[in-house]
Amino acid sequence: MTNYYGEHSKVWVSVDCIVFGFEEDKLKLLIGRRQMDPGRGEWSLYGGFVGADESLEDAANRVLFQLTGLKKLYMKQVGAFGAIDRDPGERVISVAYCALINVKDYDDKLREKFNLEWVSIDELPKLYSDHNEMVRDAIKLLRRRIKTEPLSFNLLPELFTLTQLQHVYEAILDNEIDKRNFRKRIKQIAIIEKTDLIDKLTSKRGATLYRFDRKAYDEDHSFKL
Amino acid sequence: MTNYYGEHSKVWVSVDCIVFGFEEDKLKLLIGRRQMDPGRGEWSLYGGFVGADESLEDAANRVLFQLTGLKKLYMKQVGAFGAIDRDPGERVISVAYCALINVKDYDDKLREKFNLEWVSIDELPKLYSDHNEMVRDAIKLLRRRIKTEPLSFNLLPELFTLTQLQHVYEAILDNEIDKRNFRKRIKQIAIIEKTDLIDKLTSKRGATLYRFDRKAYDEDHSFKL
């Protein structure tokens, strides 16, 4: 192989994963105690180095799979972070990825194995390196995208009630939404499908369960909430 | 220095700059013929490798300065591109940055030196590697941001007419805007300042020149167009 770029220096590149979940009507983040030096023991996102033979997306998916046991997660790049001294050990450029998972699908054994915690985004501790910045940017990205993309379903089980769905929007956007207006809008957009199942866990009367209608969404991408 | 991450492999990281300008009522991109192997002679964005002792932003600013002779440009990260074979020569991860410049400030000698051309974004040729993707993402970013940030002034001289400003919006958003509605909205938002100067280059009657009122903007960031 010809050595084209030999005179330039190489750097380590890592990916860091911002894993969001939804629990107790709050948007939560999966973080853990860093298990390596430097920074051992600090709260941190979970990450990994990008291998010579894997793309950035592959690396992010690999890390997410290790972490959650799940493939095909909703995942989006947040951005590259490249300050010289962002990592206290060596020069490392990191690309942040944000993923949404349904906490119910998540294997709690993995949580224990990696010593992870679900932490509410408004109670986040100081994280390792520039990870707080990454989280901030990821939240901005979510807030923008949730208005035009059906992100919210990734945070919920397949079947969910309209109240749960509304709580997801409220948690991400951090404001209250009027119940009637919310339901009106949801019903105008034909991308959620009513089932004849009733959820009786959260109320005595019971609430109708809905599911995301991916087919309808694929046919009509125009979507505003 | 302790070698923390020695077992992992390093990669080359570059920055690629997407430089937008506005000329002849069109949004244009500064591209050139690649002057190195691999891909010598192909149309390409202008880029450079990230040095061991510079941040990603520094690298992007350095490349932009080389290219335009200008500092303190409006610049935003578009994202990291990391497919394994994206560069035909070696494994290189690239971070794309998008910049806006006023073509009038631009030194044409530099254009000749680097053999660059201003090409209208709807006449873009096939570019080297994944540069067309980068440009697509950059345009998406512009379209989103121009609605809430005063980007447009970066593409214009300090003094400009309302018609010019409108043409910038039309070029970026790729649709026509009603003149009266546009001017009504602009005047509601007090971030542009009328001068008593008249531009007589584009019309016989002459058009009032305006300037961006940065102070007013800094005081009131709420802004929608």
Added chain:
DNA sequence: CCAAAAGTGTTCCGTCTACACCCATGG
């Protein structure tokens, strides 16, 4: 029987859109 969550429509107001004519001037 009562507490607790589900479910349902209407009115108002502000914003966006569509639309056409006069003005000033250089050539």
Added chain:
DNA sequence: CCATGGGTGTAGACGGAACACTTTTGG
């Protein structure tokens, strides 16, 4: 004097926000 771009206001449509009461049922 006329062609060219500059400049101005209004009416109707539409979408978002505010708002309160009835229903069901488990305990």
